[in-house]
Amino acid sequence: MRWILIVFVTALPVPLFCGSVVLENSTIKAVFNENTGALQQLISKKDGWYLQKRPELGRSFRLDIPLSHQRFNPVFGEEQPPPQIRHEKNGKRLRFQWKNVRSKNGGRLAVDFTGVAELTDDGLIFTAEIDNRSFHTVETVHWPILGDLSRPQPDALFSQLGMDYGGMKSLQLFPKFDNMPGYFAVDYPTQMLQTPDTPFSLITAPARGLYVGYHDTTAAHLVQFMARLKPGYLGYEFWDSGENPKGDSLAGQPVHLEFSVLHFPFFNGGESGKLQPVVLVPFQGSWHRGADIYKKWRQSWFQSPAKPDWLQQVHAWQQIHVNNPENDVRYSYRDLLKIGADCARHNVGALQITGWTIGGQDGAYPSHDTDPHLGTRTNFAEVIAQIQKMGVKVILFNKYTWADRVSPWYESELIRYTTKDPYGDPHYYGGYAYQTPTQLAEINTHRFSPLCHLSPAWRQVACGEFLKSIELGADGMLYDENQHHGDSRYCFDATHKHHVPAHIYAGDTRLATDFHEISNPKKADYLFAGEGNYDLQFREYHLSYFRVDLNHVALHRYVAPYQEMMIPVSGYNDRNMINLALMNRYIISYEPRNFKGRLDEFPQTIEYGKKVDRLREKLSAYLWHGVFQDTLGATVLSDGKIYTNYSVFIDPNCGKKAVVVVNYSYELPVEVGIGFADKTKKWTVATPENPVPLVFSGIVNIPVNSAVVVIEK
Ligand SMILES: [Zn+2]
Structure with a gap:
């Protein structure tokens, strides 16, 4: 007979449907299956987004515990006897414990897995403990797993974003799915971002997203943010991409995106250990709002060394x-x-x-x-x-x-x-x-x-x-x-x-x-x-x-506005790269002939760079010592459409703004209109060529390969 031991420390669980336990506050509702520990539903209550949708596709945990004669030996949470469940912290924390887990190819092993989910003001936090009394190594742990990560808008772009070499790495989840491992190695298209390159994944749709942060400052273990497309592509396009199915089923199988946080703790036989927190927070708005969640946590531990x-x-x-x-x-x-x-x-x-x-x-x-x-x-x-x-x-x-x-x-x-x-x-x-x-x-x-x-x-x-x-x-x-x-x-x-x-x-x-x-x-x-x-x-x-291209998204600059960052400028009249440095507050490293040549080899580049740096000195309260906002805080339009090549800086002493707008085109000038929420304020405009600010009418023409700075008076 199957049995369940439920210890009611404080509040009773809230039943959703038979056999489930719930964590819920004003922003998040998480439903777990009490027989398997599977996360059956995860709902962002502010906007009604079912992050984990179909309960039957919910997943519990997975371990990988290789045997001496067979390395492939997974342990699936859903295939275990029901866990012991403890309700703690007034019903805000659930502790699922499985003892002597049953593995696919090695039978029962002397390994206990305890998965903890806790709802706090900081989000839904997953931690885990592993007690390995076996002779084997617990190499990897998937925890948590969203078995049916669903799209809030069925037809819109859906991606996972992370930090990467000063910028942003963007992997598409829908309508195409970016695959990373060899097609021959996996059953399903698979992609991953990994620590410490990125400490988080932002699952993004238009105007909303899910922050998945790995809150650890030791880099003791590798962690991957992994997504899989099941059952696979509708149409295959080389090994690294393909078209996703649009509907909920394909060839009689459910279509779903499985998203998991994969830890590599390598707990050897006889070792016990913990997994560091994974924090899930739904957010509304652009990716910046997800990055803001990381920035807030970063403030709790980050200390910069004293700068020269x-x-x-x-x-x-x-x-x-x-x-x-x-x-x-x-x-x-x-x-x-x-x-x-x-x-x-x-x-x-x-x-x-x-x-x-x-x-x-x-x-x-x-x-x-x-x-x-x-x-x-x-x-x-x-x-x-x-x-x-x-x-x-x-x-x-x-x-x-x-x-x-x-x-x-x-x-x-x-x-x-x-x-x-x-x-x-x-x-x-x-x-x-x-x-x-x-x-x-x-x-x-x-x-x-x-x-x-x-x-x-x-x-x-x-x-x-x-x-x-x-x-x-x-x-x-x-x-x-x-x-x-x-x-x-x-x-x-x-x-x-x-x-x-x-x-x-x-x-x-x-x-x-x-x-x-x-x-x-x-x-x-x-x-x-x-x-x-x-x-x-x-x-x-x-x-x-670091090196960038003109599609660079300054994610690290946004996360770390006060850290020094530098990019090379190598072209013979490299106004675009200099303007990119201006827009993102990067130091210029002059590198004529791929850093083999002398400065006088590219006079146009060096002269324009000097002009930009003179402007940055003159407006340093904004452009050097200001807080970088990326595109937040102003709206820039060209031809009635959103124009994206701009950034906003705030002078931290007075709260005033400056907006840098650049035109990367080699052929066409661009006319842009810049709008601000507060219409009562007066603005001026300056350029590297004309650094004395003039009155700004709201519209400005930017020549090819040029930049303007609009400054709040
Ligand atoms: Zn070593």
Whole structure:
């Protein structure tokens, strides 16, 4: 006989239909099946959106617990005997417990799963505990699962959005579905966003959405926000996309989107552990309202390291590449004096020197020795000091991500510190090809292995290499590729003094913290810059440098309005990229000829950049020190249609606004009208070419490749 033990700690559950328990407040209603723990319905009460619609498609949890003879061994919550259910916190928290779960291919295992759902003012929060007394590893956990994520408007665009390399990653859910794994590997089209690149997924439809946040600051585990289209495409379009079915059923099967949060805790036999909170909050409005939920949580833990004073003023950089693995020496250390003088003459405040280490850019890593082809270490230190005397800050390009497998050091020592796969092999990364036909054909490219920052022995070596850089006297470093480890996620090396396996990204903070301990006593205002920092990294890195295109959506800028971000400008008359920097408050990094050339090689670009930075200085209360609002706070129309290439800044001291509108077209000027909610206020307009503000009539003509700034008086 099946039995259910229900312990009524406080309030009685609210029955919806037979065999269900409910969590409900003024905004959310969540219905669970008391026999399976399946989330049968999830309703956003403010707008009536059934986020999880058909109860019969509701899902409970899933574990994956490989056996020694068969790795495929899932555990499905719906296939278990009914859980014990406890009602806690005045009926606002449900605790479902399954003991000795039944697996598909291994029978019952000594593993208990406890799933907790709690309704708070912050949203519907899912946590879990796993007690693994078996000899097996609980590798992954799906919790929660929305088995029938439904669209609020049947025909409208439906997507999941997340943060990605300074911008936004957008995966379409409907009317087409973006597939990511190999078609041969899965039954159903599947897509995922993952931490720590994005700490949340925003499931968005027009004017509403669902925030799914993973609220953890340790990066201890990988978490994926996974969606599947079942039973599959109506029409297949190559391996990565296809047309979704429109109706509720297809070939006798229900059509549904299954959305789950997939944790990779790797709890080994004998280990117990918890899953960090997953927070679900429906929101009304554009994606910004979903990002605001993350911003609010971010304020509870985020602390920025103190920034160097110079970084906070309007300024620009130049990046210069001096050498590469084919020894194509562009500039000796001494030659850099000319580059420094270029910067001083053009009022460029910082020079990033790339490829200064032995073997050039992307050769001989992680060595941060100087290269005899370029001069001596003493030469280089003197050159850095002389450039600093010109009023230009010097930043050195550093990298601790890879071991160069070509280097003798790799075999003699570094191989011990590389991240390992479950089979004991070092992970592998393809590296980067430079300049010669042979290398561009990938015939002799230096291949890499990622280094494990969780290994104390490696961190000690890395700190020695960092010392070599900082002792040259530069004002800071840009740690290139600090934000990733190739495709490697977990390290299985048992000699690294970490849990086996360990999420490699959890080492990023440890390495950065060790570096700060070195730099603080030597140079308290030493700049830590990184590449495309994921958000947690802004706790250690002052600046994030990344590349964008003109479709860039400034999601990270919106989430982190006070963090420094920088983009390269490389074209010969690159007004569009400079205007993009203006619109999103990015520092300009001048990079003529893909950072091989000198500033005077692209006079039109440098002259326009200077004009934009002069305007940003003049209007710095808005455009540099203001709070970026993306498109919120103004309406911009052109030809009666919504015009999207604009942004709004608010001066935090007085609350006044400025709106930057840009025209990316190379052929056509654009006439835009700008509307504001408050019609009584007076506005002026300025441009990089005409920085003195003039009265703004409400309509402005923007020439090709140009920008205007409309300012509240
Ligand atoms: Zn390791």
